[in-house]
Amino acid sequence: xxxxxxxxxxxxxxxxxxxxxxxxxxxxxxxxxxxxxxxxxxxxxxxxxxxxxxxxxxxxxxxxxxxxxxxxxxxxxxxxxxxxxxxxxxxxxxxxxxxxxxxxxxxxxxxxxxxxxxxxxxxxxxxxxxxxxxxxxxxxxxxxxxxxxxxxxxxxxxxxxxxxxxxxxxxxxxxxxxxxxxxxxxxxxxxxxxxxxxxxxxxxxxxxxxxxxxxxxxxxxxxxxxxxxxxxxxxxxxxxxxxxxxxxxxxxxxxxxxxxxxxxxxxxxxxxxxxxxxxxxxxxxxxxxxxxxxxxxxxxxxxxxxxxxxxxxxxxxxxxxxxxxxxxxxxxxxxxxxxxxxxxxxxxxxxxxxxxxxxxxxxxxxxxxxxxxxxxxxxxxxxxxxxxxxxxxxxxxxxxxxxxxxxxxxxxxxxxxxxxxxxxxxxxxxxxxxxxxxxxxxxxxxxxxxxxxxxxxxxxxxxxxxxxxxxxxxxxxxxxxxxxxxxxxxxxxxxxxx
Numbered sequence: 001x002x003x004x005x006x007x008x009x010x011x012x013x014x015x016x017x018x019x020x021x022x023x024x025x026x027x028x029x030x031x032x033x034x035x036x037x038x039x040x041x042x043x044x045x046x047x048x049x050x051x052x053x054x055x056x057x058x059x060x061x062x063x064x065x066x067x068x069x070x071x072x073x074x075x076x077x078x079x080x081x082x083x084x085x086x087x088x089x090x091x092x093x094x095x096x097x098x099x100x101x102x103x104x105x106x107x108x109x110x111x112x113x114x115x116x117x118x119x120x121x122x123x124x125x126x127x128x129x130x131x132x133x134x135x136x137x138x139x140x141x142x143x144x145x146x147x148x149x150x151x152x153x154x155x156x157x158x159x160x161x162x163x164x165x166x167x168x169x170x171x172x173x174x175x176x177x178x179x180x181x182x183x184x185x186x187x188x189x190x191x192x193x194x195x196x197x198x199x200x201x202x203x204x205x206x207x208x209x210x211x212x213x214x215x216x217x218x219x220x221x222x223x224x225x226x227x228x229x230x231x232x233x234x235x236x237x238x239x240x241x242x243x244x245x246x247x248x249x250x251x252x253x254x255x256x257x258x259x260x261x262x263x264x265x266x267x268x269x270x271x272x273x274x275x276x277x278x279x280x281x282x283x284x285x286x287x288x289x290x291x292x293x294x295x296x297x298x299x300x301x302x303x304x305x306x307x308x309x310x311x312x313x314x315x316x317x318x319x320x321x322x323x324x325x326x327x328x329x330x331x332x333x334x335x336x337x338x339x340x341x342x343x344x345x346x347x348x349x350x351x352x353x354x355x356x357x358x359x360x361x362x363x364x365x366x367x368x369x370x371x372x373x374x375x376x377x378x379x380x381x382x383x384x385x386x387x388x389x390x391x392x393x394x395x396x397x398x399x400x401x402x403x404x405x406x407x408x409x410x411x412x413x414x415x416x417x418x419x420x421x422x423x424x425x426x427x428x429x430x431x432x433x434x435x436x437x438x439x440x441x442x443x444x445x446x447x448x449x450x451x452x453x454x455x456x457x458x459x460x461x462x463x464x465x466x467x468x469x470x471x472x473x474x475x476x477x478x479x480x481x482x483x484x485x486x487x488x489x490x491x492x493x494x495x496x497x498x
Contacts, residue, residue, distance in 0.1 A: 089159025187241020
């Protein structure tokens with residue numbers, strides 16, 4: 001069922017007059033002054049920023065180091081991710097049902113078509129309570145207005161996410177953004193002191209605080225999601241935007257380069273080192289890959305393009321190398337607690353491994369499922385998806401405990417390389433055994449790989465009943481107003497193991 005169009009609704013700033021001045025001329029002059037004070041040379045291309053979200057008197061100058069990188073550039077939209085501070089939002093994000101946002105500097109149009117598409121993903125909601133009094137997203141708007149001028153806005157309030165939800169949100173965003181999208185992850189870094197109930201050290205606070213913050217930043221620089229979240233858990237670092245940064249890390253392609261632009265603290269600014277908040281500005285150099293829609297031939301419909309597209313071609317050598325890559329990535333991580341490069345596990349990348357494709361990695365132990373996680377929408381090179389999902393299947397499938405090094409000798413690896421999904425008009429167009437199936441209805445969705453139904457000896461109606469249940473819907477929900485997409489898979493696995 002399609003979401004009804006949004007009638008014109010303008011959201012007004014709740015921060016003007018407190019977090020920044022409500023006087024338009026003074027506000028523009030203040031922000032432009034911050035930008036003019038930055039003399040750094042801009043990067044050639046910027047796909048994302050990490051910006052602080054305190055009041056401008058505290059973090060405005062630090063945030064300007066990031067905004068300066070995009071000053072005067074043209075982006076079709078800006079997606080701003082900010083953490084919720086007041087509302088419990090377990091494993092979801094929220095986007096507003098509105099058309100514009102008004103600050104003292106003018107009205108920004110929301111990208112309602114993008115928001116509608118994003119809202120079809122199960123992890124995305126529209127929660128009015130998330131819009132009330134939340135500063136982390138809104139604080140960035142005037143800064144972006146001065147730096148960029150005209151753009152369409154996608155405000156996203158990020159809830160409290162577990163590892164699986166982080167990946168789900170990242171996949172939902174990656175499926176929709178394009179090369180002209182700027183992503184802004186809003187976060188302050190460590191909140192230190194008794195006011196924040198976090199005092200891990202009492203001596204040499206400035207130096208120890210910087211060491212703590214830079215430890216977290218190095219995992220962002222390395223695009224190491226597991227390392228970043230593990231560091232937060234180990235240290236207890238009170239980084240309020242840990243989930244916004246987690247989503248950004250999970251979104252970034254392998255070739256993206258994260259640059260630290262500026263680090264500062266409220267302690268240095270005010271002289272108060274008893275209660276301190278740290279601020280970071282960072283930029284991500286690179287470009288987002290084209291969306292699936294942009295990769296289609298312009299003159300073809302979605303169905304025609306999918307039918308005309310060549311099948312995913314993987315030679316025997318491609319498949320052997322991908323299997324070695326999956327196993328080697330997981331074994332290396334279990335031994336060294338970090339993700340390797342392909343070269344570190346002696347895997348040479350082939351052209352077939354570099355195709356843009358979705359992928360699932362499935363683990364079996366003694367014939368029983370031991371983990372299965374993947375991505376359907378093709379947004380990156382196949383080998384990158386296989387590496388990440390080998391780790392996810394072994395370490396992050398919520399149905400199973402983490403795989404151990406001792407188990408690896410008994411585990412078989414299977415890879416499903418997926419063609420792009422395409423919509424079908426009816427469930428009657430689905431071919432059991434050939435098609436993987438995505439069912440979507442009422443903001444919920446679920447997927448089965450092509451091999452699931454044959455392995456379970458299900459017919460089409462039984463398959464769709466189980467798929468509806470997996471999506472959290474009623475067993476017969478697939479019969480009316482459900483939407484279906486299908487994809488095909490090249491499935492291959494290891495042989496000769498126990």
